[in-house]
Structure formats: structure tokens, C-alpha cells
């Protein structure tokens with residue numbers, strides 16, 4: 001991590017993938033913190049969001065979906081790629097928060113694995129990386 005906000009601004013222009021405005025980095029630098037959480041709902045491309053919303057109800061509980069959930073949380077290195085996004089109700093999304101699948105409600109995770117190949121794939125990757133003890 002560089003110390004100068006100007007170096008960080010330069011890094012931003014080189015990495016449009018973050019979807020952040022340069023002044024967010026500057027503000028964070030002034031406050032002595034690092035940006036590690038998503039800020040804007042609009043960071044998920046509209047077409048991707050629509051595709052996820054069309055997938056159906058909340059994969060975790062079956063209720064009507066109202067938000068898009070990052071299977072691997074954005075704050076933990078997950079991406080806005082379609083393969084990492086599933087429809088979710090606000091309740092499950094809030095409950096899951098920044099947790100990995102292996103750190104959250106096992107019953108809801110098991111349900112999601114059964115209805116979503118995307119959740120199943122992410123879960124398999126987590127278990128492979130860190131097998132349950």
C-alpha cells in the first residue's frame with residue numbers, strides 16, 4: 001500500500017475494476033483507514049443485476065428476493081461477476097452479511113447448495129481450501 005493519496009489516485013485510474021470514485025480513496029487516506037467494503041449498490045453492472053434478479057426467489061430461504069447477494073462477500077474478496085451473485089431476501093442478506101458460506105447458518109447454506117449451482121460451486125471451493133475439522 002502506498003502512503004501518498006496521489007499514488008493511490010493513480011492506482012485507481014489503473015484499476016477501474018474497483019468501481020470507486022477517486023475521492024473515496026482520498027477521504028479514506030485522510031482518515032487513516034483502508035477501503036475494504038463496497039459502498040455503492042450501483043457497483044454491480046445493471047445487466048448483471050437484472051440477470052440475477054431474474055433467477056428467482058431467495059436461494060437461502062425461498063422467500064421473495066429483494067436484493068442481490070455476493071456468495072463470496074465483496075468485503076472478503078468476492079467479485080461482481082454473475083457467478084458470485086444470487087438473488088436473496090433482505091433478511092438472509094443482512095444475516096449473512098460479510099460471512100463466508102462456511103461461517104453462516106448451515107441450514108440456509110444447505111438449502112442454497114440444493115437450488116443454486118453457483119452456491120454449490122463456491123461452497124465446494126471453500127471446503128476444498130479449508131476442509132472442516
Ligand SMILES: [Zn+2]
Nearest residue numbers: 058061089092
Ligand atoms: Zn432469504
